[in-house]
Amino acid sequence: MAKIISYQRPESLEDALNLISQEKHIPLAGGTLLNAGEDVEPLHLVDLQGLDLKRIEEAKGRLQIGSMVTLDEVIKNTNCPESIRISARSELPSTLRALATIGGTVASADSHSQLLACLLVHEAEVTILGPNGESTSPLSDVLGNLEIFNSQLILSISIATDGKCVFEATGRTPADTPIVSVTTRKCDAGYRMAITGVAATPVLVDHENPTLSLEPPSDFRGSSKYRMQLAEVLSSRTLNSMDGDN
Ligand SMILES: Cc1cc2nc3c(=O)[nH]c(=O)nc-3n(C[C@H](O)[C@H](O)[C@H](O)COP(=O)(O)OP(=O)(O)OC[C@H]3O[C@@H](n4cnc5c(N)ncnc54)[C@H](O)[C@@H]3O)c2cc1C
Known part of the structure; x- marks a missing residue:
């Protein structure tokens, strides 16, 4: 758990911004990641729940x-x-x-x-x-x-709220966090496709060539080559499934 040395709950955005501009002051939202962290570096938490950010x-x-x-x-x-x-x-x-x-x-x-x-x-x-x-x-x-x-x-x-989305994913079980997943949305402007598990963050890719320029990392859940293969297969499945619905 993080080492918390102070806790503050500002009631205006201005006060919150002033606080987080100070050294080692960090926004606290739900705390699920911050409180689970193993980093023992001392932190000042600036709780955002007093701000009007819930609409x-x-x-x-x-x-x-x-x-x-x-x-x-x-x-x-x-x-x-x-x-x-x-x-x-x-x-x-x-x-x-x-x-x-x-x-x-x-x-x-x-x-x-x-x-x-x-x-x-x-x-x-x-x-x-x-x-x-x-x-x-x-x-x-x-x-x-x-x-x-x-x-x-x-x-x-x-x-944007329009369009239709299709997901495809491969994980250890259907309930596990996928090793690689592909989400494709079709709207009036065309297709948008994003992939997880192939870069440091989820990435938008070109649906016509989804794996171009990807260099997936390897870890115990899958090698780079395996993730690349999953990205190829899953992306084409989302497109087939989308087109099959038309
Ligand atoms: C057991 C477990 C499993 C998890 N599994 C997943 C998972 O599968 N996928 C996943 O994505 N995450 C996972 N997480 C991480 C985490 O739960 C999520 O990322 C969560 O959505 C973080 O939201 P939070 O509101 O709890 O953030 P917090 O823990 O409060 O903060 C997380 C970070 O975001 C910053 N932050 C929060 N709100 C703001 C804001 N408004 N402005 C600027 N910075 C802000 C904080 O300063 C901090 O650095 C997991 C965590 C745990 C404990």
Whole structure:
């Protein structure tokens, strides 16, 4: 468990930002990762639960999800696309889903997160508050630049809600976190495809050539070559399944 040397619960975004700009001050959301961490480096926790970051609302034809919305709340919200609700359910066991937040999921950037893959294909954009004010960036850019969270706060994640999604995954059992998974969405603009387990974070790929430029890491669950093979097979299955439905 992390060594916590202070706990603060700011009630304004300004106070929260001032706190996390100080050395070793870190945002606390659901705490499922922070409290489970084995890092003994002393930390000052800045709890985000006093901030107004728990809304799910429609804005400009997209759905905006506050960063402190828990995975359980995502699952229960019928305005969220079914694909997002299903992938939120697959992320963690129910006890942790009641705590873990969508903002924490983005900041943790787990390579195996099917929810992140699903957010990527739903054209997710992340609104972040930093010392220079608010900015909004595509989730794919944010996942490639994670050090920004050292002194910035995720406020919300917005997604496109149209289209249809198909998942394919291979894991030790159907309930295990997949070794590799592919999520493909088809909408008016065409296909968007994202893969987990083949890079440091889930990645968007070109559906016409999904494995181009992938260099999957090897570990005890699968070699690089095996993961590459899975990415090829699973991606073509999602496309076949999508086209078979038409
Ligand atoms: C047993 C177990 C299994 C897990 N399995 C998975 C899994 O399969 N897939 C997966 O993706 N994760 C997994 N995790 C990790 C974790 O549960 C998730 O990533 C979770 O969604 C983190 O959300 P949280 O709200 O609990 O974040 P916290 O633990 O509160 O924070 C995690 C990190 O995100 C930062 N952060 C949180 N919110 C914000 C914000 N709004 N702005 C800026 N930074 C922020 C924190 O500072 C911290 O660095 C697992 C954890 C445990 C304990």
